[in-house]
Amino acid sequence: MTVRLRIAPSPTGDPHVGTAYIALFNLAFARKQGGKFILRIEDTDRVRSSPESERMIFESLRWLGLLWDEGPDVGGPLGPYRQSERRDLYARHAAELLASGAAYRCFCSAERLDTMRKAQEAAKLQSRYDGKCRTLARAEAEARVAAGEPAVIRLRIPEEGVTSFVDMIRGEIRIENRTIDDQVLMKTDGFPTYHLANVVDDHLMGITHVVRAEEWITSTPKHVLLYAAFGWKAPEFAHMPLLRNSDRTKISKRKNPTSLKWYEAQGYLPEAMLNFLALQGFSVAPSEGAKGFATEVFPFSRVVETIDFARICTTGPVFDLIKLGELNAHYLRALAPEELERRLAPFVKPGTDPAAMHALVPLVKDRLKRLGEWEELTDFFFQESLEYDAKLLVPKKVEPAAARDGLGRFVAAYRALPAPTAEALDQAGRALAQELGWKVGDLFMILRVAVTGKTATPPLCETMVALGRDRVLPRLEAALARFATL
RNA sequence: GCCCCCAUCAUCUAGCGGCCUAGGAUGCAAGAUUCUCAGUCUUGACACCGGGGUUCAAAUCCCCGUGGGGGUACCA
Structure with a gap:
């Protein structure tokens, strides 16, 4: 069986560095196993999703060279690859769960749920749906729905027992069922939540390995239970450590640049970016005779050769811009002058004389950390009169x-x-x-x-x-x- | 609060019971080269969170603390 992996970003906001990070390891493993890498757009959040954001995800992943075999724009045999275009699939599968009793309709209002949670918190209890609609007779529920009453569909989690799965990076993870919430699968707007869409799609798209961020660990048991409810075999899971800010919290744009567009605009090279990302949580044995920084410099193909989830670190790595900068400078220095000129093109003022660039490139090559520094390094060359003390x-x-x-x-x-x-x-x-x-x-x-x-x-x-x-x-x-x- | 994950230099990491007086990289400090800056080269400082076990032997295995992180949504 050929392996199939996917990256499933949500098109909300700027393309995230974490998306590239996860895509990198998915792709590497898919390539190593001779399998496929799929891009799926998870746009079930109607409020936050935007086509603009989706377009930028395509652009940024392409910029990095993280190319997909199947996806919304390139097609493929198991499409569509945009969740908003698969709504009938989710509805059908939700109905199936309703019929089997694995899921139930819930009519609780947002207000009621809110009060319920507040009370639970006050009582120092775990926050969890109290099951009010869990026992509603099916006929009654259907009648209320037919009468136009808004309802969500929730997964019925077993009261007792333990749900476990084996994480390729961390080993077995066990969670008691009584601590798992009756997750909403279908929202009142008729769209599925991540949990349902994700499981249905991963199964229908033949995904064999789910490699995603650590923040999903807690909801994985819900997914495992969902696979079971459908009678499907669950894929293998690997939860990558979360990229961190320097204070070790989950990486966020308030504390660290997270947009891939920003990195591109600053003049980080895609190959340096990829190399850096690969170093976050992973390491590659230095190639023969490598010394100094070269011991950590390697192309994506090395990641493909050596990727092994058992060797991924469990600790969340701090995203260190200084190291990224040094790595980038290293790649910049290694570029042939003509190549550097090509890369510099988007960073040079329009109308810049190619001959001038040609003359300047060898002079600034070793002094550039980012392509975006070209301007301040060479401005004196293009100025009419100099300003200085x-x-x-x-x-x-x-x-x-x-x-x-x-x-x-x-x-x-x-x-x-x-x-x-x-x-x-x-x-x-x-x-x-x-x-x-x-x-x-x-x-x-x-x-x-x-x-x-x-x-x-x-x-x-x-x-x-x-x-x-x-x-x-x-x-x-x-x-x-x-x-x-x- | 509750649940889950995690814990080696400032940072990224090697280490998967003896090879560890813990290795590499980045940063930092000093020196060399040098017209400045950079680069290059050399050297240096810097870590196994704490406490109990297990074992002839623990950074490595187990337990408990502590600390950090994540989750706890009709977001993903």
Whole structure:
């Protein structure tokens, strides 16, 4: 039997980093086993679901290269793959449960349930449906429904006993039936809840392994009971640890960026993102001879080769933006310059001269943590006039007049250079520094500030070459003029 | 409150009874290289939550605490 796994995001809000995290492991396992990976949209929440959100999920998963074999947009033999288009299926299956007595209609109002819960809480009891409608005669219930009274359908959980399942990551998990609520399966709006839709779809779509987040552990017994009520074989389960904020609470957008769109916009590379996500809760043995950071750098294919749920960690990993940033920088540095130019394209101002980019890329490559940093790293190159504090033109222990003189003499030397290559500039600079009795760094810092307006830049001489004499000279002259203000 | 899950450096992790005076990575600190920044290289500090068992032997197994997290919806 070929394995079938799925990612089943809810199209509410921005595409979530947790969706990518779970999708990653589902896909990896499906690929390892030579099975299928399915994308199913769980849009049963009519209030919060939106087509816009669904579209962004597609985009973000594609951006990461987490491609699905079957899904709402690509089709497949067991569709439709959007729950809102499968309503008749849920209705039919709910009716089946009603007929067998595994489920029952409940007419309790939201207000009553609310009071009930408050009372339970006050009495320090567990919060759980009290079963008022559990014993309603079926004929009476049907009559009330026929009369137009709104009702939900609830799953009838056994009063006694224990429901257990084996989690591939954690082992056996047992929960006493009396602590499980009579879950609502069908809402009054005629839509199923997650629990019903999820079980019906997973079964109908032939899902063999359910790999989802840890937050679902508590409701898994309900699902197990549902499979049993239908007479279906339950899939294997694996509950991945929850991604955490730095305070160890479940990752949330208030405390940590969660939108995949944000990561894309910041200029994190999809491959770095995937690598980082794979490191959250999982580890891969370093490849032969790997040293340093390389021991943790690996492509998705390595995850496919080595994925094993027994080796997934049980502790929730803190989503560490610093480590992600370092990993991203590592991937950025490893990119061929031409490739980096391609990746940079969306982050460069429209109309940017390709030749300028070509000249600049090698200079900033090792200094980029995110593609989005391109702008601030290279803005000096594209600016007409530089803004900086003129004091920066004067090194410590050097008099302003002396600094000005040094700069002036460099300008003369620069003008006289037949071919201002990086080497020639370097030599000229060093020769001048020696003449002046200065540290090379002092002279170079004056020039650096004059040419870029910054104190931290790519190597000076290369930068001047990239800029060209026609643009460097005016900047040096402008700097000279600024000494008047000191 | 009730139910469930979890617990190794700041962070991600290796470890699945002896190979552990606990290994790696990121960050941090120091040094080297160096025109600044970055990169690269070297070095350093930093952890088995606590208490009981089991065993010749426990980071590893069991129990109890404690701590953290999740769930507790006609959200998913």
